[in-house]
Amino acid sequence: MTVQASSSGLEAAFLENRERLLRFLVARGAGEEAEDVLQEIWLKISERRTGPVASPLSYLFRTADLLLIDRYRARRQAERRDRAWSEVNSGATLGVSDAPLADRQLASRQLALLVKKLLDDLEPPRVGEIFRRHRIDGLTQRQIAAEFGVSLSTVESDLRRAYKALADLREQLDEV
Amino acid sequence: MQHDDPIREQAAQWAVRTGDPGFADWDAFTDWLEQDPAHAEAYDRVAAAVADAADAERDVVLPANDAGPAARPLVRRWIPTAVAAVLLIVVTFGLWWGQGGVQTYETAPGETRLIALEDGSTIDLAADSRIALDPDKPRLAKLEHGRALFTIVHDEGDPFVLDVGADRVVDAGTVFEVRLGAEELAVGVSEGLVIFNPAGQNVRVQPGQLLESPLGSKNVTMHDIPLEQVGEWREGRITFERASIAELAAELTSMSGVTFRAAPASGRNEVSGSVLIDPIRADPASLGPLLGVSVRKAGDGWLIEAR
Numbered sequence: 001m002t003v004q005a006s007s008s009g010l011e012a013a014f015l016e017n018r019e020r021l022l023r024f025l026v027a028r029g030a031g032e033e034a035e036d037v038l039q040e041i042w043l044k045i046s047e048r049r050t051g052p053v054a055s056p057l058s059y060l061f062r063t064a065d066l067l068l069i070d071r072y073r074a075r076r077q078a079e080r081r082d083r084a085w086s087e088v089n090s091g092a093t094l095g096v097s098d099a100p101l102a103d104r105q106l107a108s109r110q111l112a113l114l115v116k117k118l119l120d121d122l123e124p125p126r127v128g129e130i131f132r133r134h135r136i137d138g139l140t141q142r143q144i145a146a147e148f149g150v151s152l153s154t155v156e157s158d159l160r161r162a163y164k165a166l167a168d169l170r171e172q173l174d175e176v
Numbered sequence: 177m178q179h180d181d182p183i184r185e186q187a188a189q190w191a192v193r194t195g196d197p198g199f200a201d202w203d204a205f206t207d208w209l210e211q212d213p214a215h216a217e218a219y220d221r222v223a224a225a226v227a228d229a230a231d232a233e234r235d236v237v238l239p240a241n242d243a244g245p246a247a248r249p250l251v252r253r254w255i256p257t258a259v260a261a262v263l264l265i266v267v268t269f270g271l272w273w274g275q276g277g278v279q280t281y282e283t284a285p286g287e288t289r290l291i292a293l294e295d296g297s298t299i300d301l302a303a304d305s306r307i308a309l310d311p312d313k314p315r316l317a318k319l320e321h322g323r324a325l326f327t328i329v330h331d332e333g334d335p336f337v338l339d340v341g342a343d344r345v346v347d348a349g350t351v352f353e354v355r356l357g358a359e360e361l362a363v364g365v366s367e368g369l370v371i372f373n374p375a376g377q378n379v380r381v382q383p384g385q386l387l388e389s390p391l392g393s394k395n396v397t398m399h400d401i402p403l404e405q406v407g408e409w410r411e412g413r414i415t416f417e418r419a420s421i422a423e424l425a426a427e428l429t430s431m432s433g434v435t436f437r438a439a440p441a442s443g444r445n446e447v448s449g450s451v452l453i454d455p456i457r458a459d460p461a462s463l464g465p466l467l468g469v470s471v472r473k474a475g476d477g478w479l480i481e482a483r
Binding site: 023024027028029055057058061062065068069072073076109110111112113114115116117118119132134135136140141142156159160162163164166167169170171172173 | 184185188189191192193194195196197198199200202205206209210213216217219220221222223224225226227228229230232233234411413449450451452455465466
C-alpha cells in the first residue's frame with residue numbers, strides 16, 4: 001500500500017480494527033493492561049503526534065508492539081533497581097545514599113561496553129555491522145542487503161544471530 | 177543458556193521480522209503469539225535485550241580505529257563528576273608530615289581522594305596510591321605508588337613537574353594520568369600535552385596517546401587509547417587490554433579493596449575488557465562472565481583462573 005493516510009486515516013483505521021488490535025495486545029501478553037495500551041495508542045494518534053503514514057494498520061500494530069516492549073523494559077529496569085537498592089542497603093557501601101542513581105549510570109556504561117565488545121567480536125564481522133546499520137542507523141533490511149551485496153535472508157539470519165547473542169548477554173547480566 | 181530452545185529461536189526470528197519498517201504480516205505474528213503464552217514472554221525478552229543494546233550502543237564512543245560503513249552521530253554520556261564523587265570518594269586522612277615539610281597523601285585499597293592545589297589544579301588520587309607534595313614547591317609533585325589523574329592549570333613560565341620513580345613528566349597545559357606499577361610506568365593524556373623526561377628521551381605525549389616505559393629502562397612505547405579511558409577509574413571503571421591475570425588481580429585488589437589473587441597456573445594468561453568496580457566489590461564472582469575467567473572464593477579473597 002503506497003497511499004498516504006493522514007492522521008484521521010489512522011483514526012479511521014484504529015476504529016475499524018479496534019478488536020483486531022485488542023486481540024493482538026492480549027496475545028502479546030498485555031493482560032489487564034490491554035485496554036490501557038489501546039487507549040495510549042488512541043491518544044497518540046488522536047493528538048496528531050504522528051505524520052502521514054503509508055500503512056495505517058501496520059503503524060498501529062507496530063505502535064502497540066513497541067509500547068509493550070517499552071513497558072516490559074521499564075518493568076525489568078525497576079526490578080534491577082530494586083535489587084541494586086537491597087544490595088546497597090545490605091551494608092556493603094554504607095553512607096552512599098546516592099549510589100543507586102550512579103549505579104544505574106555506571107551499569108548502563110558497562111552494558112554499552114559489553115554490547116560494543118559483543119558486536120565487534122561476532123563472526124563474520126558483517127553480523128555486527130549489519131546489526132548497527134539496522135538498529136542504530138535505521139536502514140531497512142532490504143537496503144542493507146543491497147548495501148552489503150547479500151540476500152535478504154542472509155541479513156535476516158545475521159540479525160537473528162546478533163539478537164540471540166544480545167539476549168544471552170542480557171540474561172547473563174541479570175543472573176549475576 | 178538456552179541455545180537450542182525452539183521458542184527462543186522463533187522469538188528471535190519474529191523480532192527480526194517485526195523490527196523491519198516494512199513488516200506487515202501482523203496477523204501471522206498474532207497467530208504465533210496465540211499458540212503459547214510463553215511465545216510473548218520469549219519475544220519480550222529478545223526484543224527488550226535488543227532495544228537495551230541498541231540504546232547502549234548509541235551512547236558508546238567509538239575508538240578512532242573503528243571502520244564503520246558510515247559515520248554516525250555519537251552521543252557521549254558523561255557521568256556528572258559530583259555523582260561519581262559521592263559514589264567513589266571515601267576520603268581517608270592519609271596525611272603524613274614527612275621531612276622538610278613534604279606532605280604525603282596516601283589512599284588505601286578501595287579508596288580515592290581528590291587533592292586541590294592552591295592554583296586551582298587538582299590531583300585525583302586513585303586507590304592504593306601515594307603522592308608527595310611540597311608546599312614550598314607547589315608546582316612539583318612525586319608519585320610514589322599507584323596512579324593519579326592530574327588536571328593542571330598551565331603556566332608557561334612555571335610548568336608543573338611530576339617525578340615518577342626515576343622519570344620526570346612535565347605538563348604543557350593538560351589533563352593527564354600517570355600510573356606507576358610494580359614493573360612499569362604509564363602516562364596517558366586526555367587534553368593538552370605532556371613531555372616525558374625533557375632531559376632524557378624528551379617524548380611528547382599527546383591527547384589520545386599512552387606512553388609506557390618499563391621501570392629501570394630507557395625504552396618507551398606509545399599506544400593510542402580512547403580519550404575517555406584516561407582517568408576512567410574516577411567513574412569507577414577500569415579497562416584491561418591484554419593484561420595478565422596477575423596484573424588483573426593486583427589492579428582489582430587496589431581499586432576495590434577486595435582481595436583477588438591469580439591462580440598459580442593462570443597468572444600469565446591475558447584478558448581484555450572493561451569492568452565497573454562497584455558491582456565487582458558487591459559481587460566479586462560477577463567478574464567471571466565479564467572477562468571470561470573463572471572466579472571463586474578462596475580463603476579471605478577470590479581466586480581468578482583462566483577459563
